[in-house]
Amino acid sequence: MPIKTLNIFELKTKPQHEITGHRMQHRHDVRNFGGMVFIILFAAFSVLTTGCKFQPGWGYNKGYSPEQPIPFDHSIHVSKHNIQCQYCHNQVERSTHSNIPALSTCMNCHMQVKTDSPHIQKLRDAYDKGASVEWVKVHMLPDFVRFNHAAHLKKGVNCQTCHGAIETMSRVTQNADLSMGWCINCHRQPENNAPLNCTTCHY
Amino acid sequence: MARGIGGIAAIFLEEHAVLEAARKTKSEGFTKFDAISPYPIHGMEEACDIKRSWIPYVTFVTGTIGLVSGLLLTWWTSAVSWPINVGGKPFFSLPAFIPIIFELTILFAALSSVGALFYACGLPKIDPPVIDPDLTSHKFAIFVPENDTGYDVAKLERMFKDLGAVEVKKVAEY
Amino acid sequence: MSDTHSHHDHDHDEQELAAKKAARPKIEHDNKFWLSLDQYQQNPEFKKLAETEFLSSPLKEEDDSANEGWARREFLKLMGASLAMATAGCIRRPVEKIIPYNKQPEEVVLGVPNFYTTTYFDGSEAIGVLVKTREGRPLKIEGNPSHPISQGGTTARAQASLLGLYDPDRLRAPKKNLFNEKRSNKDGIGISWDDMDKNISEQLKKGAVVVLTGALTSPATRSVVSEFGQAFGAEHVAWEPFTHEEIREGQKSCYGDDLVPGYRFDRAQMIVSLDADFLGAWLTPATFTKQFSKTRKDLGKMSRLVMFDSSYSLTGANADIRVRIKPSQQLDVAMGLAHEIVVNKGRSSYAGNSNAKSVLSAFAGTAKKLGIEEELFKRIADDLWENKGQSLVVAGGLQTLTADAVELQIAVNFLNSILENDGKTVEGRSGNSSLKSSNKELLALIKNMEQGKVKTLIIHRTNPMYALSSSAGFAEAIKKVEMVITTSERDDEVAQAAHYVAPDNHPMETWSDAEVTAGVFGLQQPTIRPMYDTRSFQLSLMTWAFLANKGPKRLLAYETFFDYLKNYWKEEIHPKQGRGQSFDDFWNQALQEGFVGESVNSSARSFRAEALNQVKKSKDKTGYELVLYPTIQLGDGSNNNIAWLHELPDPVTKVCWDNYVCVSLATSQKLKIKNGSVVQLTVNNKKIDLPVHIQPGLHDEVLAVAIGYGRTHVGRVGNGVGQNSYELASVSNGNLVYSGQETQVTVLNKTYKLAQTQEHHSMEGRQIVVEATLKDYEKKKEHIIHRHPIWSIWSGHAYNGNKWAMAVDLNSCTGCSACVVACQAENNIPVVGKKYVMQGREMHWIRIDRYYTGTPENPSAVFQPLMCQHCDNAPCETVCPVLATVHTDDGLNAMVYNRCVGTRYCSNNCPYKVRRFNWFNYVKKIEKPLHLALNPEVTVRMRGVMEKCTFCVQRIKEAKNEARIDSRPLKDGDIKTACQTACPAEAIVFGDMNDSESRVSKMFKHERSYALLEEWNAAPSVRYLAKIRNNGKESASSDPESKGGHS
């Protein structure tokens, strides 16, 4: 079981700067050394708490946007050509996982479309060789968290809620921090009447 | 309290002598003087006319703060922020929270009282001036700062000698 | 940064893979036919997985020990999603690659399991099962509810057979053994299939070929073997430890048909079993349990089971009346009963038959002689007669293989005939004629081998080198055979003596069929591509015939056994069973349902009176008698390398990881021995040292030892566990004798600790298992249970929506332990091994508590499956400091592994002690490819976290989501927990308590239902239904009123 190290980060990284900062101001002031200690402790605590309250980014991969072997552009496919998400991610309504389309799916169009582009040729070669493309995974939940795509879609949650304005992204970027707090905030809303059980995601 | 004030100090060897001296000094109308001893001397407060310490008020207030914050912490986290059904118990199971509340009360009270002492005695000080190293072991002293009303070295020296001071010395700063 | 990292690691992986590829031999699988697998071959990431996961030898674990922990964890989740791990380095941002299919296989939806019907055959019983697979990986075996015979029942061994598929000790390629001329020493080398086939086909041309197999229940395989026989004039000998030959011979001499009849316990109101452990390990336990439990549900017409027991068998434990005997008394009992009915009471058509009378007269006054309560004996006889036509007398199994085993069968048949049961509860026609293995034929074969009459011996799915007593001389004889070929899937005892090992596929990797009973045929279809370079036994025979170019056309015509099988069904099965369907429909339906046909009805057969004359009164024996019995865990010991089965405690003795000699209390006192003191048994000069287990309720002159242990070449799990007690069997006049042999005991000055999961056997007068006799129950009704007034100062939380609950009918539960293994398989429960079981660290989420009631001389046993009770006022939750175990709004006691810090306070505060703690990082010990058996739907727990039964929450979620996706309401029975599906007795029912119509809420309202430790007001969501014993007595051996279970 991987230990979620994020909280350790909370403890380690941030407060350091704050503390040193304070020390600079107070070094020569011998009179209220005690006060200094108090201030430092207080600073450390407040940073520790407010830190993770108001900076949910820590240790998460919000904004992660790796380069892909083939620069697949959602904006072109979705916004320009109005291809439904489910055309490629065709199992998302049946499975907990949203599948990355098989090469055959891409080739359905790209047999004819834009065949001259080097990227498409790369794709075609892989397809003919019976090989595949190694996409870099962008949205990654911690282990022991189970997210069911089908269930959420059925409930009427649309892709953008979690993936952001994916239809405008020319390179996929992680939109939310996917932290537990982030999930819970949505599940908490009474209008969603979503379950808040631990077993909803952890089992 | 005052820092870097000069003045005159008389050293005594006996507890009752220094008590005497203190009383006398007070009756002479001095107000800013102070007595130094290796241990708390019974009756010295009246002798120097020191008011009862105000630390207990701090203790009480911070203790109350501790109590309330303990109550709020347990109540808010278990009944408001994220109420969870634990063992079929009520979300706000007060009896179970009492130990937490109690401990926080004590913790707040104790630590802040200590903080108060630090403030009251201006602790910590790095390397404070020392009149006589034996004052923390077996000698006693009365120190009168020079800015005290009716401060007169000769007069005081005479008075302390009469009171049986083994030594009377001028102190550059204390 | 991390990216470059990943690339680096990634390349590294690539190299590894390349290396592995190179190292990997070329495979020709006979799997062209399986569409999806066929497509798997084209899709790269599956190949990749196949190479990384399937072929990594456990011996070179260190290859990727660096990212072991990660690799495996990721694997569970990601392979599920068909994502291949590229790297697992830094925790903060593990860069993972997603490698989609090249062409999407249409029946694969990522993360959604497929179920395939198939058949599991253990040598005696063919069970119709469903195999759950995900992305081509079998994960779980379930009973096939629509199957006409096993009707969804499974056994512990069937459940565990999954692990056999992933057994790291399986042979991965064919093998050749080079012997010195005296065959005393050998040297194994690898060999290619081609070379081996060439040599073998050459050798076969010399003739004098014998094919020695286990019982072949597969018609197609039988036909392959017989056609192969035609090709090379090969003789076919079938043998395995459980031959059931005595039954067939008995049937032959009484009715003239050579088969194992079909027993119909579901039609029997009065059952008398003479050492036939039909609920445990005899013949077809899953089916029998199913049938038997049907007669126990309706207390209005509840059957009565009388067991004359010489070991303490599972059937004995479930008997309403259990009489302890020793093997030499079995015949006396059977004939005694007959005497009682025919002579004393002058009943049945034989009352006037002087011949019968004279034979029976020898058995007058049996009860007195055997020290059985005469009243009781008479009553049993009367009950049999009063229920004639719906009573049933059975005998069989190793326990009855005494010198006069066949006489016993004749006596039993006689009883069934005079009681007019034949054709009703004993069905001659619908028996299983395919269980044809024979001791006699084997012993004859051994003679031939000794005389060098056998040039080539092909051995398949049988292991005389282990399971046959050395006194039969097989080990010597085999050295006289020019060439020995075995198809063992592992380097086992037989493989040690064979020139060629042509490893067979695992049953889950290969096609076959099965004749379940007369007229019912099952199909066995592969659920995974063969993992290694193995080949099915049938294809081997076909290949060798093909190369030698001998034999009938049909044998040579086909490239794969699948083609042969399909054709065979077209020619042989379809005409009989087709019912005018086109063959393709017929075939598809057979695949769909997993079986075709239905069992034929039988009518009464005429009993050949002269058979009775064979029955002679043998002189009474004194002194200790040996009883050899199979356990429900290991059976004949063929699947001895499966850790789940070793860790599974014996339902009666509660001992695991060993076999031992059971002695009665009195005997132990007489010999001054304690549990664990080692004794030496001597049976005609064969000696064997065994630890002692004191077993209440054993006959004082019985020494009972389990077979199936003490293997030397089965694999790292099974090797050297226990002693091989097959050795104690002996040959007498051309047959094998197992039980009833005279035995000397010498107490050795040694002790040996046995791992026992339950060391205290009395209920201490507490109301734990409520037990009442039928009479008692009819009088008192709900008052057999002592109820406690319960009140609480606080109303508790409301459960709107679902409220999951489970009801367990103790009256149906036989303690067969299938649920325990099923749970282990479903929930990735680790095996800890003997050492830690002894320290009380076994991990089973569901355990079966066994308590004795009554006198220690002859106690009766009760079973109680105990899993997490999911209490509404769960004591464990209150004390967890980090909210790692809390209650969900559908009434589950959630256990959140990744929040748990492991204070173990919850376990202390659990009155049922059903929580299990990971004392070490057990999952790290899982050896590839065993990790493929891990269920991706269930989190794998690391060291330091608590775990427990979750009511199979993953199944709840799955069912809920399915319902949601089809936008239909969840209905009762949609959710079945693993233990529930495995249970052949349908004792476990799971469902929604808020739905007043659900089965579970009905059972909750039943007057027999009670909560365990009710007065403690943990308000469990599990309720038990009291056990009822139909022993005709007034008060049960344990009466709730008499035990101070109140407070």
Place this chain on the structure above:
Amino acid sequence: MIKRNQLIIGNKSFKDITDDICAPVERFPSKGWVGLFLGAKTLLIFYIFVLGMVLANGMGLLGVNHPVAWGTMIITFVFWIGIGHAGTLISAILFLFRQKWRTSVARTAEAMTVFAVMTAGLFPLLHTGRPWLDFWLFPYPNQRGPLWVNFRSPLLWDVFAVSTYATVSMVFWYIGLVPDFATIKDRAKNKVRRMVYGALSLGWKGTARNWSHYEMLYLLLAGLSAPLVLSVHTIVSFDFSVAGLPGWHTTIFPPYFVAGAIFSGFAMVITLMTLVRIGFPQFKDYITIDHMEVMNKIIMTTGMMVGYAYASEFFVAWYSGNPYERYAFLNRAGVPGTSGDYAWSYWIMVTCNVIIPQLFWFKWARRNIPTMFIVSIFVNIGMWFERFVITVTSLHNDFLPSNWGNYAWSFWDGAVLFGSFGMFLTLFLLYLRLVPAISIAEIKPVLDVGKDKKGGH
């Protein structure tokens, strides 16, 4: 206050007192001290190794199992926490009762408290399955929702109680030390010591104003510590009594545990004091036989309280009519018809805690150093076994007989237990060397030296 012998014998002047008490700090350590220290340090290093092994391999190394999921670590935790209590009792409660005799032993008793609590505090942290996640026991805002902690769990009460207790008793102890540090600073010949103790003394001057605040604070801390010390062991007892287990689930635990704690604590004080008297003969004048006798009286009294608790447990078990409860206690005593596997530990407990202390009815025993030393050792052993009995025998045979099993005691259990003494002794010996073992400022007023007849009472 009843007429008693002088608290400090060999009528000393203030100077003598200062010299005597500061001596160990200023002089070069004696051979005996060095020897003891090396021994303790070795044991400590072994302890660290043992804990490392347990941390690396998992709790499985110890004998904890199913059903006995708590073992040596929890037992020893309660043991040490108990030890701690005497310190606070002496320094706080006896202070409130104006028991002057406390002054000579208070400092060391408090030191014992601090170190015992440190030693104890380690166990609950390390006995978890995943100690690196222990910080989850603190309610701090987080990114999980935020997900808080379960304030209903006695273990969480423990976290608060023990940490508060540790903090407060440490502060209390330190505040007491401040004037003495000043003394040492002023006496210091070499610069380093002057600086170090100067820093420690926080620049204490000892003016009358400071003293008045100081005394007030001391009184307040004493007042706060008194209920605190009672609450701590009460809460520790809740770890057991809040659970539903027969043998755990009983209302008498809080007073019973507190009495036991004081009992064991005083025993440990006696053990240590006898050693201190041997190690530093000059202290014999301050820690007199009279002091020892008083404490022995307390030991006997509390010992009988504990005995009473043992007895009443049986009565309650019988009176409740609860079969589980009854069985649990009969089983402890090993009455025939029960498994009685741990009867031996029960009878060790009774012998050491109830019978042996009865010796102190005799004055000679109360005033004889070797005797009281041996008795105190027995009491220490007995009190460890008391916790063993409570923890293990209650768990090993509980509700369902099918669960019954025994503790799988292993080498590591012993190692952890004895190693913890290494930690404690190392700290204690360092303390004797670096800190005035008797409160200089507190003991002087106790003398009548230099007081005129009016002054003092």
